[in-house]
Amino acid sequence: KQEVTQIPAALSVPEGENLVLNCSFTDSAIYNLQWFRQDPGKGLTSLLLIQSSQREQTSGRLNASLDKSSGRSTLYIAASQPGDSATYLCAVSPNTGGFKTIFGAGTRLFVKA
Amino acid sequence: EAGVAQSPRYKIIEKRQSVAFWCNPISGHATLYWYQQILGQGPKLLIQFQNNGVVDDSQLPKDRFSAERLKGVDSTLKIQPAKLEDSAVYLCASSLGQSISGNTIYFGEGSWLTVV
Numbered sequence: 001k002q003e004v005t006q007i008p009a010a011l012s013v014p015e016g017e018n019l020v021l022n023c024s025f026t027d028s029a030i031y032n033l034q035w036f037r038q039d040p041g042k043g044l045t046s047l048l049l050i051q052s053s054q055r056e057q058t059s060g061r062l063n064a065s066l067d068k069s070s071g072r073s074t075l076y077i078a079a080s081q082p083g084d085s086a087t088y089l090c091a092v093s094p095n096t097g098g099f100k101t102i103f104g105a106g107t108r109l110f111v112k113a
Numbered sequence: 114e115a116g117v118a119q120s121p122r123y124k125i126i127e128k129r130q131s132v133a134f135w136c137n138p139i140s141g142h143a144t145l146y147w148y149q150q151i152l153g154q155g156p157k158l159l160i161q162f163q164n165n166g167v168v169d170d171s172q173l174p175k176d177r178f179s180a181e182r183l184k185g186v187d188s189t190l191k192i193q194p195a196k197l198e199d200s201a202v203y204l205c206a207s208s209l210g211q212s213i214s215g216n217t218i219y220f221g222e223g224s225w226l227t228v229v
Contacts, residue, residue, distance in 0.1 A: 004155070034218070043117070043204055043220035044156070089155055100169055101146075101218065103155030 002027045002094050006104035013080055014112050021075040021107045023090035028068045031093045035064050035075050038087045038106065047088075048075075052095075080111045115139065117221035119205050125227045131193035134224045138186070138207030144168075146218065147180055147190050148204040156204055162188065195228045202226070 003026045013019055023033070032051050036044040048057045048064040050073070056065040063076040073090055089106040118137040126132050138145050143164050148156035159178065160170040164185040173180070177196070182188040192199055202223040208216040 036220075041222075043222045044206075044218075046217045046219070049217055091155070100158045100161070100172075103157070105153065105155045 002030075002092060002102050004090060004092055004102050004104035006088075006090060006107050008107060009105070010108040010110075012110040012112065015080060015082060017080050017111075018076070018078050019080055019109075021077070021088050021109070023073040023075070023104055025071045025073075025092050025102075027094060028071050029095050030068065031095045033064075033066055033073050033093075034091045034101075035062075035073075036089045036091065036103075038089060040086075044089065077109075080109075082111050082113045085109055085111050117205055117207055117219055119203075119221035119224050121224060122222065123225045123227075125229060126195055128197055128228050129194040131191065132195060132226060133192075134190045134203050134205075134226075136188045136190070136205030136221060138188070138205070139219055142207035142209055142219075143185070144208045144210060144216070145182055145188050146204075146206040146208075147188070148206065150202045150204055150223070152201070159190070159203075192226075195226075197228050200226055200228045 005024050007022045034049045035047045038044045050057050050066040061078040066073045087106040087108045091101050091103040093101045145162045147159045150156040159173045160180045161168040162182040165182045180190045204223045206218045206220045208218045210216045
């Protein structure tokens with residue numbers, strides 16, 4: 001059974017700092033991995049999608065990497081800003097056992113001005 | 114482009130009452146998802162439709178939850194009777210095709226349910 005874990009559960013950093021959020025998954029048989037952002041009281045917004053054949057994806061100040069063999073992904077945020085404060089969730093789409101996209105519990109990020 | 118629309122945004126009901134949530138996906142999106150997100154947890158898939166057929170409903174508590182997607186567009190999720198543990202945000206999402214094909218999933222803002 002696929003399980004997705006995100007560490008840390010919460011993180012507080014000063015503005016301008018570069019930071020890394022971690023995601024691990026137990027079954028490496030995945031089609032893709034996605035990183036989402038969730039603001040309080042809102043739905044989820046897709047940030048980056050990495051196909052299983054890819055190693056990383058970049059969008060602006062965000063860079064996500066995928067190491068399928070070790071079951072890990074990282075989301076790197078450069079030069080963090082107060083507007084980056086949100087919960088970041090990773091989700092994997094397994095290629096076995098059905099089509100469910102499985103989410104981690106998220107990392108709550110607070111960037112202090 | 115209009116996003117995924119959900120209503121109502123907020124609902125408070127007593128246990129054993131019923132409630133229904135409505136979702137209108139992005140135009141042209143064949144895949145529609147209903148997720149349950151309990152406070153502090155990640156979303157859990159309840160049901161996934163491909164057009165108007167069910168792809169996965171293995172985590173839907175079928176004794177009290179039901180969902181339909183008539184004509185492959187709008188969808189409704191119903192809970193009857195509600196339990197205290199059903200208090201959560203119910204997120205509807207859609208994608209052009211299935212997520213395993215690399216299609217981005219777009220979420221609505223959710224329907225917040227409190228059962229008292």
